[in-house]
Amino acid sequence: MTDGNEAVDLSVDLPGLPMKNPIMPASGCFAFGQEFAELYDLDVLGAIAIKAATREPRFGNPTPRVAETAAGMLNAIGLQNPGVEHIMKEELRWLEHYQTPVLANIAGSTVDDYLFVAEQLSLDPRVGALELNISCPNVKEGGIAFGTVPDVAAELTGKVKAVSHLPVYVKLSPNVSDIVEMAQAVEHAGADGLSMVNTLLGMRMDLKTLTPILANKMGGLSGAAIKPVAIRMIYEVSQAVSIPIIGMGGIQSVDDCIEFLLAGASAVAIGTANFTDPWVCPNLIQALPQRLKAMHVTHIQELVGRSWKAWVTQ
Amino acid sequence: MTDGNEAVDLSVDLPGLPMKNPIMPASGCFAFGQEFAELYDLDVLGAIAIKAATREPRFGNPTPRVAETAAGMLNAIGLQNPGVEHIMKEELRWLEHYQTPVLANIAGSTVDDYLFVAEQLSLDPRVGALELNISCPNVKEGGIAFGTVPDVAAELTGKVKAVSHLPVYVKLSPNVSDIVEMAQAVEHAGADGLSMVNTLLGMRMDLKTLTPILANKMGGLSGAAIKPVAIRMIYEVSQAVSIPIIGMGGIQSVDDCIEFLLAGASAVAIGTANFTDPWVCPNLIQALPQRLKAMHVTHIQELVGRSWKAWVTQ
């Protein structure tokens, strides 16, 4: 810590993701970047988490797919994506215009699905690391056990590690009794990092039709509403594992980012806030140094886990 | 359903709680009623859930005990209460001025604690039913397994049933992977009803001290933020059990009450909203008939579980 005259070092070196700053868009809230590239230079971002890739193309769930909740939203997109082949041929090719490291999110309903997609994506030089989405609440077939049963999650992680040379981040579901158990299981199986958290499973009713608003009935709750749950889980898990955490869940402001770092995240991802303000990522990246200076922080990594690292010298 | 000229029947007959309307304050958000009795006649309420009683008096956790979050709040009161003996001698005596049925909330760290308090409260004529708080996130010693391990919850429920002639509601924690499993376990063990949900475990950081805002570090998240999670859990559980559910979690408006009924709750409890507006319960009770008339509903019970009861005649 310092008097605040030097420059602030925002860089974070995560496995497979050498980030110049700790901020990336969250998977599924940024598509493959094209829409945002019309608004700003994607190379300002610390990294980019692209939308989940599945083996085959998926249309996803019927509409309505989103509903609003207090300080949050529900989504039941259902992993709509053009399939891994198309993603590699089109989206990742297009991303070659940019240097920012890419975190490729993978979803599936069977172990084989995950392995197939992981193997394919590992061939792509544009991908810096894989993010296993074992926690998507919006897909019916199988899937749910991957995100809630530690052994199942660990087995999947181990198998993906075996077919890929890339670092693997496991994206944890908050819909569990014991998040630490899940985190330790996947760490033990070889995960290089964790992404936390995916959405909480939620629901809204339509008072006109007397039925759920979402065609899929349930959806994933994201946005500011879930921030305290995400922070709590990161606080618990970061003390129990030694792999880095990408934190997410309701981040809207620079102060939110700092709360996640204090809790134990090494970097953060911004999801829902991109829908409120499409420029939120560059805005936060721009505002961060000043806030850190005011806090007398020179290296952003000083803040990581600071809330529980009593031993950190001040 | 009707043209809207008849009176609307708001009554709900729950085990031990003959309610004239479906609205009660939630445990811990109403103390034992005295403060609110200065503001309105408690007999307008459908029922009253009083603050958790423990075997011995408890001071609870150190302060700060509350923190604000987006559309919610965290609390770590830590079950402060004067102990069951005092509650019976003072608070329940005082409640004899009112007719409204009383739901007595019980907490403890051992099975014996629960049984002792349940036996005592069952002697009190003022208590209509017991509510087992197996889900308080703010108490360190033991406790957590009651709320997250189905067998442990079932065993406790069975033992309490054995020492009490009163109907027993089990208050479920939302911090679990499988809420249906928990609900079915306690139903099987003899529970007469369910209260859902208690608070989600959450946390906030103080950017000045770089440590958690709450002295207890973590606390329970309540308020509008958790409403979609509560509705989803009630929707799932109400289809899987045949005992009634008292729904709670972020209810602020008449429309919120109706969403909970549609999801499958038979009655609702109002917690955090009492802090924003101390008159919220009587206000909602007063506003409910008109809203139901506009929806052409004559008996409020027509709405219970309506979102999934495709067979209900219109």
Next chain:
Amino acid sequence: MMQAERMRIVSHKVLAQNIYEMTLEGELVQHMSDPGQFVHLRVDEHGDTLLRRPISLADYDKEMRQCTLIYRAEGQGTAKLAAKRSGEGVDVLGPLGNGFPIPQDLAGEQALVIGGGVGVPPLYNLSKQLQACGAIVTHVLGFASADVAFYEDRFKQLGATYVATVDGSQGKQGFVTDILSERAIAADRVYACGPLPMLRALEERYVGSTIPLYISLEQRMACGIGACMACVCHLQEDPTGLRYKKICRDGPVFKAGEVVLT
């Protein structure tokens, strides 16, 4: 080119029961290119309403740097919008989407413009532009009742205007389709915006005919810019069921028959 701007409310008034007309001023207007485009409004800068609200352009005037929106205050977000006063700023993202196609020269052509409820607003500027391109425009507008009807006079200034209300309190009792069935209104091209049942009835009537029909669709949206996949719809000619259009980016206006109405 879409942009975000804090536009200033230059007027805000009640047009009918719960129906508001809001005029905004700002640079963003320069980028508006077609009637049928929409803006995405942040109703609440520090509140619990995270999602923006999509509202069509009812009218815009590049010289004045002003655009007009007409909306129904229904839910929480539009109620917050309705509480804003002249002089305040509103965070606007837009213009978004693709509007109604208008050929340069429509001299002597008959254009039929059909709207229902809060589907009527985008048709106002459409009709102005159709008329400016030389078309003879006829309007058929449907509302629930006289209480919630608006702009009949304005449309009359642009061409023949028939109104239907469900309760018969203004114009003909019934739906817009009743007017169409009753009168043989000549049309070389048809434009429509309104509730799904209305659009479905119009598809039945015109798809397969030689008269092109353009419809504007609605769907619950999150981003409004094509990134979240909230607002997709299936294509009609698509055996795989995998192809789609995003209403926010590829629409909201489509040629009838192109996408599946849901």
Next chain:
Amino acid sequence: MMQAERMRIVSHKVLAQNIYEMTLEGELVQHMSDPGQFVHLRVDEHGDTLLRRPISLADYDKEMRQCTLIYRAEGQGTAKLAAKRSGEGVDVLGPLGNGFPIPQDLAGEQALVIGGGVGVPPLYNLSKQLQACGAIVTHVLGFASADVAFYEDRFKQLGATYVATVDGSQGKQGFVTDILSERAIAADRVYACGPLPMLRALEERYVGSTIPLYISLEQRMACGIGACMACVCHLQEDPTGLRYKKICRDGPVFKAGEVVLT
């Protein structure tokens, strides 16, 4: 008797950097009985700020049906409060709590009033009332710097006033306790409100002496009316550790030595 009322803002102005003075008008003022009481403000009627904000009465005038609050806009809630304009309404719950005890007849008695930062506001009406009861009042006020200091002139009109600022930009450089150490200020009774370190230093100085000290405490609150148990504090003389006072209902003013400062 506490009540809830939509009070009207009759004036709202900046006193110092981020320090606002807001005057409210309404019936609720009739129920105010003591300086040191507070009101609980809802800053946001349809937003994401669920909890009310406790703010002390800086002054009140029953004849005018007005009360004045002085607050620092710091976090999200007070920022929303600061954005409200004269003429708007604010949902106020109050008056809450027990204020500073003021004996009827204080003729010739010396009262010492000590405040720090946003602990100063409730002392203004206190001092007025002390003076009205015949006391000779001396004020010792501490602020971080001149930028955030306020009301020195007002206090001067009521009695001798010494100001300390941490950076020395106004009055003496240092803390209020430095002023107390330097000057032997005569006092028959002492009243204080401010940060915990200040209150602790005053407790050390006066508890056990013959001079009674009354202090006003703060704690994060939810209900403000005694129902949620957010704001409890331990009693000093309590071997069981189980007895408590609620700051919102039993306080916020306590006799020093009664409760444990945390």
